[in-house]
Amino acid sequence: MDTSFKSDMLKQFSHYFKQLEVPAKTMLLQEGQISRTMYFIEKGCLRTWVNNDGKDITTQFFFEGDAVSSIESFRTNQPSLYSIESLEPCVLQTLSAKDFQEILDASPEFRKSMEDRMFKRFYQAQQIFYSYLKNTPQKRYEELLQQYPHIVQRVPQHYIASYLGITSVSLSRIRNRR
């Protein structure tokens, strides 16, 4: 997965992209499968999630302007550790892993920018992980509310709960605690 894909990159290689419209709750990638597509969100929102004994745990939300893919899956040829699913009806621009590789090979600037972006992503992923290690669910909820209020407003609460690592019951308690 990958956020903040430069829009000029998108424009520069726009002929590679194909538009795809999907309704809500559409699975774009199944956990365990090797990713072959990158999605760029024009309208709507997606989430990534992992299965845990039948219950699902949301790991991230994506919105307009975000690029989403299991890039580490199609780069390492390993099965994706998570699923990608639409939460709303979406308008997406899709790019195949093959075309992605082609652009990589054709454009050293693009390759360089991808490399930089991976390190930044890695750095961000660590920040998220450490916030998870350091803070209680209550504090994480408060931070989410403060930093990304649009997520809390837009996404059903039980997805937020699993994103915070708690049940929807527990999140409901936290919300009505004050």
Next chain:
Amino acid sequence: MDTSFKSDMLKQFSHYFKQLEVPAKTMLLQEGQISRTMYFIEKGCLRTWVNNDGKDITTQFFFEGDAVSSIESFRTNQPSLYSIESLEPCVLQTLSAKDFQEILDASPEFRKSMEDRMFKRFYQAQQIFYSYLKNTPQKRYEELLQQYPHIVQRVPQHYIASYLGITSVSLSRIRNRR
């Protein structure tokens, strides 16, 4: 940080490395500082940890043969999110970020291999994170015991506890529960 550094890589560029011997509990990198060195463990063991209100949380352990650095720090020029510290007296081989860059530029094979390794590292980091999301501390402890018994044997228990995300008191209870 980076595990399973190829030993032939080390040999090939061995003249860049300098040996460093440190006693236990030596800070090799302070959280918040920009990393300028990569460490290769010849003998001993290191840990990475983050500070949380005075208490420290261990995020990873490293042993003989592992390469350790805040590579995402010296690549993105961002402050390291964690500290690196020796747990035992260590014999280390050190490589400066500058020399590391030099080797990167001199050897396309090395650069390619670094790129691949980063994607694998990213994939592994996700697995660790997801195991954290999915499992109880008890289950994580059992998995650690099963997959990496040498860590449990070699490292003091309170470091293991913070690595599992619990207090040493709670780990002691888990251990004596059966």
Next chain:
DNA sequence: GTCATTTATTAACAATTGTTATCGTTGGAA
């Protein structure tokens, strides 16, 4: 060997969360 520090166990209590279930409310599909 002695002493101080580090490490691990145990107890008691508070706080939080999970689980299960019930009950309104809402929103979309037919």
Next chain:
DNA sequence: TTCCAACGATAACAATTGTTAATAAATGAC
């Protein structure tokens, strides 16, 4: 509009963990 599924709140109870403190054992420095 009607109906059904999805969503959110709440209650009651069990289970786990955190906190603080006391104590014992192990380790390392001298």
